[in-house]
Amino acid sequence: MHAENILPAPAGNQGLPHALLQIFLHIFACTIVVPHIPMATLTTPPATLQPCEHAARGGRALCSPWSRSRIRCRRARAIRIRAEASTGSSSRVAVVGGDGIGEDAGDVIRRLQNGPDVRGVALEGEKGRPVDLTPLAVELIGESFGEWLHDQREAQEQQVRVSVGRDPRLSGPRLSAALFAGLASAGCAVFDMGLATTPACFMSTILPQFSYDASIMMTASHLPYTRNGLKFFTKRGGLTSNEVERICDLAARKYAARKKMAGGNNNNMPPAVPQVDLMSAYAEHLRDIIKERVAHPTSYDTPLEGFKVTVNAGNGCGGFFATDVLAKLGADTSGSLHLDPDGTFPNHMPNPEDATAMSLTRGAVLAHGADLGVVFDTDVDRSGVVDSTGAAINGDRLIALISAIVLREHPGTTVVTDARAGDGLTRFIEARGGRHCLYRVGYRNVIDKGAQLNEDGVETHVMMETTGHGALKENHFLDDGAYMVVKIVIEMVRMRLAGSEGGVGSLIEDLEEPAEAVLLRMDIGGEPKYAKQRGIQAVETFKEYIQEGKLEGWVLDDCGDCSVDQGCLVDSNDHPIDVDAYMYRAKFYDESLGQVGWVHIRQSVHNPNIALNMQSCIPGGCKSMATDLFHRFLLTSGVNEFVDITKVQNFVTLDS
Numbered sequence: 001m002h003a004e005n006i007l008p009a010p011a012g013n014q015g016l017p018h019a020l021l022q023i024f025l026h027i028f029a030c031t032i033v034v035p036h037i038p039m040a041t042l043t044t045p046p047a048t049l050q051p052c053e054h055a056a057r058g059g060r061a062l063c064s065p066w067s068r069s070r071i072r073c074r075r076a077r078a079i080r081i082r083a084e085a086s087t088g089s090s091s092r093v094a095v096v097g098g099d100g101i102g103e104d105a106g107d108v109i110r111r112l113q114n115g116p117d118v119r120g121v122a123l124e125g126e127k128g129r130p131v132d133l134t135p136l137a138v139e140l141i142g143e144s145f146g147e148w149l150h151d152q153r154e155a156q157e158q159q160v161r162v163s164v165g166r167d168p169r170l171s172g173p174r175l176s177a178a179l180f181a182g183l184a185s186a187g188c189a190v191f192d193m194g195l196a197t198t199p200a201c202f203m204s205t206i207l208p209q210f211s212y213d214a215s216i217m218m219t220a221s222h223l224p225y226t227r228n229g230l231k232f233f234t235k236r237g238g239l240t241s242n243e244v245e246r247i248c249d250l251a252a253r254k255y256a257a258r259k260k261m262a263g264g265n266n267n268n269m270p271p272a273v274p275q276v277d278l279m280s281a282y283a284e285h286l287r288d289i290i291k292e293r294v295a296h297p298t299s300y301d302t303p304l305e306g307f308k309v310t311v312n313a314g315n316g317c318g319g320f321f322a323t324d325v326l327a328k329l330g331a332d333t334s335g336s337l338h339l340d341p342d343g344t345f346p347n348h349m350p351n352p353e354d355a356t357a358m359s360l361t362r363g364a365v366l367a368h369g370a371d372l373g374v375v376f377d378t379d380v381d382r383s384g385v386v387d388s389t390g391a392a393i394n395g396d397r398l399i400a401l402i403s404a405i406v407l408r409e410h411p412g413t414t415v416v417t418d419a420r421a422g423d424g425l426t427r428f429i430e431a432r433g434g435r436h437c438l439y440r441v442g443y444r445n446v447i448d449k450g451a452q453l454n455e456d457g458v459e460t461h462v463m464m465e466t467t468g469h470g471a472l473k474e475n476h477f478l479d480d481g482a483y484m485v486v487k488i489v490i491e492m493v494r495m496r497l498a499g500s501e502g503g504v505g506s507l508i509e510d511l512e513e514p515a516e517a518v519l520l521r522m523d524i525g526g527e528p529k530y531a532k533q534r535g536i537q538a539v540e541t542f543k544e545y546i547q548e549g550k551l552e553g554w555v556l557d558d559c560g561d562c563s564v565d566q567g568c569l570v571d572s573n574d575h576p577i578d579v580d581a582y583m584y585r586a587k588f589y590d591e592s593l594g595q596v597g598w599v600h601i602r603q604s605v606h607n608p609n610i611a612l613n614m615q616s617c618i619p620g621g622c623k624s625m626a627t628d629l630f631h632r633f634l635l636t637s638g639v640n641e642f643v644d645i646t647k648v649q650n651f652v653t654l655d656s
């Protein structure tokens with residue numbers, strides 16, 4: 001069962017009878033001490049969080065769900081919540097409609113930072129969301145990135161060379177011109193790669209014929225056509241959230257003055273920028289990898305002859321993979337869908353998590369008798385596949401498939417995923433001799449964790465988020481949806497050469513799936529500028545409720561500093577500087593049933609909401625967990641004063 005924002009509102013009074021609800025509330029009002037959380041009205045500034053020193057380290061906690069001592073976060077950071085009423089930010093000038101000039105006018109730029117990316121609204125059309133990714137904002141961010149690059153360089157004698165690619169969004173050409181202008185005014189030599197993919201942009205810093213110092217991809221991935229954004233690379237890889245924060249801050253500090261100067265318009269003539277054909281070279285690079293690794297005994301240059309592969313690019317940037325990679329290697333790609341780039345995305349959003357994208361691809365695979373279907377997201381840093389039987393392989397299944405392939409190449413390797421991955425995936429990896437490290441949501445967090453484990457001497461070849469962002473140590477720690485498909489295609493050919501009858505789906509036949517997986521999103525109310533702090537407040541209150549023993553049966557997954565040798569590892573927000581969103585996972589135990597499942601609670605990276613993921617191996621388990629949380633946490637903690645809990649309520653009261 002999967003659900004996100006699709007749960008129907010309860011018709012009439014389908015939920016707990018009102019009287020029963022009153023009894024519940026009365027009981028909990030009597031037994032639970034509700035902490036005072038200063039959140040008077042939604043227009044007052046929220047509380048802020050002050051990180052304190054880490055709690056002392058200890059041995060691995062053997063938590064008992066029924067005793068408070070087991071409900072302890074061994075390495076959790078103590079968080080102190082304090083009211084901010086008299087601090088600077090509360091006295092700042094409000095930014096109205098993302099357009100104000102004042103003491104904090106630059107906040108409109110700072111708010112464009114989404115973790116390691118910049119994302120914003122580039123075109124009118126979203127109700128209640130004005131355009132904030134303006135040409136001026138993009139120009140200033142480009143200029144600040146250029147300055148940041150100069151600061152990073154030891155030798156200053158050569159001009160910094162920066163390439164720029166983009167997806168087909170309608171706002172792309174205009175914003176690219178602004179980006180070129182910003183980079184040029186920072187003294188960079190700029191190269192226009194036109195339509196490109198995000199991983200290809202990074203590869204433009206590596207492939208010897210380009211070898212740029214840095215690259216920027218303009219994309220908003222699977223988000224609506226009205227959005228756009230920026231992803232930044234140097235030869236080291238993608239920038240971290242902290243680095244992007246510094247760049248946005250630099251741009252923010254220039255914003256008010258430049259806006260006055262420009263009168264709100266970007267009047268600069270765009271510089272003349274040479275165009276370069278990166279994608280042909282990148283496609284050739286992928287073809288060479290397939291040829292070399294398959295080393296076909298009779299058809300070295302066309303190892304895909306006799307294979308049918310259907311690609312669904314969703315009108316994003318991924319069409320090249322069908323025409324310039326697979327077809328040129330001999331594959332029949334005639335059943336492919338939506339290969340032509342179209343920035344209005346008329347069919348569906350390019351996204352391997354999108355149900356329409358997956359089911360259309362499934363239909364095409366079955367109709368054409370294809371061996372494999374491939375789904376890319378807009379900028380091709382994510383992918384999913386469909387096997388020859390029509391089974392969708394995305395999320396945990398894709399991680400399992402890649403893990404199965406890589407664990408044969410690198411026995412015992414560690415696989416890092418975000419903590420929304422299922423318990424069945426952990427068992428799947430461990431059954432093949434691998435180790436599973438569960439970490440923070442956000443592709444950059446997952447990749448950085450893998451890089452860090454390698455630095456610490458823990459061999460880690462696979463880093464994959466359940467969203468389909470997958471990076472391999474062998475491929476520059478780069479999340480590259482096309483490279484993941486290259487690995488799968490090579491395996492498909494090898495299996496056939498070895499005489500195997502089954503398709504790649506047969507490699508994950510023993511993956512156990514949860515009985516239920518549900519995602520509910522709770523909108524954060526009030527002024528957008530306080531949304532992040534309110535989100536932190538809600539998520540931290542959940543953690544404190546468990547730590548203080550107010551949620552009997554709930555246990556934080558708090559193994560933040562256990563060795564990967566000991567199995568799973570779940571981060572506990574233990575590096576405050578690097579935290580880009582607050583999140584926790586907690587298991588729920590029932591006295592008679594044992595472990596019912598887990599919930600993962602976090603702030604959304606993109607929108608003012610709290611995402612609540614739940615998984616259970618018991619039918620009805622998600623509803624039990626949601627019901628418990630609804631009555632014992634959401635209603636009693638005060639979180640419901642600034643978070644809209646309707647979707648959880650609807651789920652809880654939904655007839656099963």
Ligand SMILES: O=P(O)(O)OC[C@H]1O[C@H](O)[C@H](O)[C@@H](O)[C@@H]1O
Binds near residue numbers: 221443444467604607
């Ligand atoms: O916070 P959400 O809106 O659920 O989005 C979360 C996701 O955002 C982007 O797509 C990132 O690339 C992912 O790494 C992340 O998991």
